[in-house]
Amino acid sequence: MNSPMIRLYMVLALVVMVVCGCDKQTAPGPAAPAAPMARAGVDAKQEMQAGAALFKQYCSPCHPDGGNVSNPERTLHGSSLRSNHISRAEDIIRIMRHPISRMIRFDESTISDKDARTIAEYVLKAF
Ligand code: HEC
Numbered sequence: 001m002n003s004p005m006i007r008l009y010m011v012l013a014l015v016v017m018v019v020c021g022c023d024k025q026t027a028p029g030p031a032a033p034a035a036p037m038a039r040a041g042v043d044a045k046q047e048m049q050a051g052a053a054l055f056k057q058y059c060s061p062c063h064p065d066g067g068n069v070s071n072p073e074r075t076l077h078g079s080s081l082r083s084n085h086i087s088r089a090e091d092i093i094r095i096m097r098h099p100i101s102r103m104i105r106f107d108e109s110t111i112s113d114k115d116a117r118t119i120a121e122y123v124l125k126a127f
Helices: 003-026 032-058 077-085 087-099 114-125
Strands: none
Touching: 032 087, 032 114, 087 114
């Protein structure tokens, strides 16, 4: 019997057991599957903040707090939007690209399609 070899195997076995044991302890617990949902929540919050900042920059001068300084009949509040058949983000983007009368036009070089959508989603949720 080659006893130094046996001792070496025992040491190796011990090392493997310890390593495996540690691995099991650090394995993710049952909370892990919830992570993607939590991330979606953070994304939604960031989108709202981005929308608020863009809205402040481009729209607030005429639509403070979702109002309308020159045409109080056409605010950005849900009831006003609905009565003018504006219910989707696409409807708001269309108005930015092709405004009705006194509102200035925002083309793609001023507000990108992505930012336009962010603003539109913000308007629908915020007011
Ligand atoms: C220069 C002032 C001005 C700016 C800036 C402006 N708007 Fe307007 N907006 C108006 C006016 C005035 C109206 C009322 C309709 C009209 O006369 O064209 C209006 C109407 C709207 C409507 C229709 C509201 C309804 O109830 O029918 C939406 C939606 C809208 N604006 C979105 C925006 C968004 C989004 C921005 C920023 C990207 C913006 N507006 C920037 C002046 C402005």
